[in-house]
Amino acid sequence: MNHWAFVAAGYLIVFVGIAAYAAWVLTRGRALSGEVPEERRRFLD
């Protein structure tokens, strides 16, 4: 089997996985940000 198929599979899994995790983190951050008042938003700047 062509090595490029293995290379493509490896890169695809890693980059799609990272993109999905990053999207989840950012979405969760946006959702929670609205619930937390300004005085409790330490470490966010």
Next chain:
Amino acid sequence: MTSTSSKATYVVGWAAIVGLALSLLFALVLSPPEVNMGDSVRLLYVHLPTIAVSYLGYGITFLGSVIYLRNQSPFWDLLAGAAAEIGVLFTAFVLVTGAIWGKPTWGTYWEWDPRLTATTVMFIMYLGYLAIRRMDLPQEVRSRRAAVVGIIAIANLIIVRYSVQWWRGLHQGQTLGVDTQLDGLMLFSLFLSVVAFLLLGAWLLIHRFRVAWLERQVEDMRLARALSERRGEAGGAALGGVVS
């Protein structure tokens, strides 16, 4: 700002994107195939950087756990938790890319080789660490138990790192060291990929820590609200008892 983004995350994030784009160019186009492994060597440029991010994550978890046990600061507890989650995610990538790379080079996706076994044990142990963080326990107890595991689990990192020297197996020796024999362009591609992935790991860590901080604030606010409602009910009942 109603998100976990800031100037710092924009700078680190863009640096990671540029670094990753360049590393893909070098890893997939400019660097040469290896004499024995052929083009499958290109998996090195994603396999090794992902373990670098895992090591960084677990190192921060260890540091955060030690400091948390000394000063009980929620900052270090949450940073340790966020770093462990990123470490686990990237260890999963290490195991998957390693298995994929194993097929064309070793002829098998999996072998109970010392390095692979040690990495799997490390992965499971940090999954356990994350499970402790989600246990239904008082916040301080949960954090303290997690910190103890976060300290003990660092032994895995040492075992994984030196497993190729301590035991014989299929896995190659350390890729980077004093006797590195990588071609100049391959070495540069690897270096670039490691830097780009570390920047990405840092970006993810900042965001994940901030999400954890917000989660803690929401948890504290809900607890305070529930306590205040309970006190209100108790006060009302006592007043009702006096009136009747």
